Amino acid sequence: MTTTISNSKLSASIKHAGAELFSIKDNQNNEYIWEGNPDFWGKHSPVLFPIVGTLKNNTYIIKEKEYQLPRHGFARDMEFELIEKTENKAIFSLKSSEETLKKYPFEFELQLIYTLTENSLNLEYKITNNSNEKMPFSIGAHPAIALPGNFEDYALQFEKEEELKYYLLENDLISSKTKVLKTVNNEVSLNYDLFKNDALIFKTLDSKSLNILKNSKPYVKVDYKDFPSLGIWTKENAPFICIEPWLGYSDTDENTGDLYKKEGILILDENKKISVKFSITIL
Template sequence: MKTVIKNTFLTATINSFGAELCSLKNKENKEYIWAGNSDFWGKHSPILFPIVGTLKNNSFHHNAKEYNLSRHGFAREMEFKLIDKKEDSATFSLQSTEETLRVYPFQFELQIIYTLDNYNLSIEYKVINKGNSKMPFSIGAHPAFALPGYFKDYSIQFDKEESLKYYLLENDLISNQTKKLETQEGQIPLTYELFKNDALIFKTLKSKSLTILENRNPFLRVNFNDFPSLGIWTKMNAPFLCIEPWFGYSDTNENSGNLFEKEGIQVLEENATFRSEFSIEVL
């Protein structure tokens, strides 16, 4: 089921399957979200929960039992329930089930709240620990933004001057190898060569927003003040760019398999609630 929210300036469409944002248009009907062409990548903006990235051996252990959990977790492949709807906002909920408990033995509720405000779409994550013990989790966004022009005409700009060190992936895990991203007048021209080894993974950043420019003209900004980590990704020759605010990232080869010891993990006390928010701003 698809839900539409709108205001004077923007219209957003969210699919209840995965609570996934699948369209964001301005009043001139310009589309900002990738169409999900499966020739390149069949998704639009999946929600990554209860892990971000890949676990070592796609597994973890808890209380002497091993669990298998696939890349980016299961939320993106599950039906959410629409629990609140207004003209300019919608709230979706996913609760733990027998199915989720078989791969992730923690009771939870995950709420995704979409709200339009002028030229801004905010996406709030609300994670509620409904169990009687601590709950380890990661959560992240994976929005893909449509770039219909020539890829070389686009660039990105971080909001702060910093040394942009990113980590390389090896067999879907975080390696110890890093590279530095060089800027030109504060901007990074986009090339497919940048992504030949998969995503650019930034464990920490000073910047809390990232702007996409077309021919040096800003047209979209992602604000992620709450989020410590970031991924940037596309596929070879694909006309989109993913800007992905994260709490957590893939395992390293040194990971113990204990989620509580995982680098970047969040730990939520029993009956506690975690909140975070990022926004997509049309410029």
């Protein structure tokens, strides 16, 4: 099943499977979300929960018991319930179940709230800990912005002038090796060589938004003020770029497995909730 919301400037369509955004169109019918061709990457904009990235040996420990979670967790592969719908807003919910408790021993509710305002799609993640104990988790976004035409006609323009230090992945884990993304006027021209070692992982950034430029003109803006970390990724020769606001990231090789002590993890108190937002604006 799918749900579509709209206003005078945009429409957005969301699959109930994973509550995954798969389309943003303007009123000229231009598409801004990657089509999901499995020859490159068969997803569009999955939610990453209750982890972001990869666990060492895909394993973690809670109270001396081992659990397994796949890369980026399980929420993206589960059916969400549509619990509210208006013309320009849709709210989807995923609640813990017997199935999730086998992988992640916490009672929770995850809501994805999509709202169109003018030429922006605002996405809110609302996480509630319904357990009687502290709940460790990460949450992240993975929207793939479609880049029609020549990939090298596009550039990323960061909000602030800063040293763009990113961490390299080794066997899907974050290594201690870093590089610095060179900029000119806060801009980075896109080319596939940037991603020959997989995603660019920024643990922290001063910039809380970036513009995607097409032939030096504004194309799409992503705002992520609630998210300290950012991933940027594409596949060789694929006509998209993923701009991924994160709270959390992959394990390092030194990780002990204790989820409460994982680098970048959030700890939500019992019977508390947290909300974080980001937006995609068509320029």
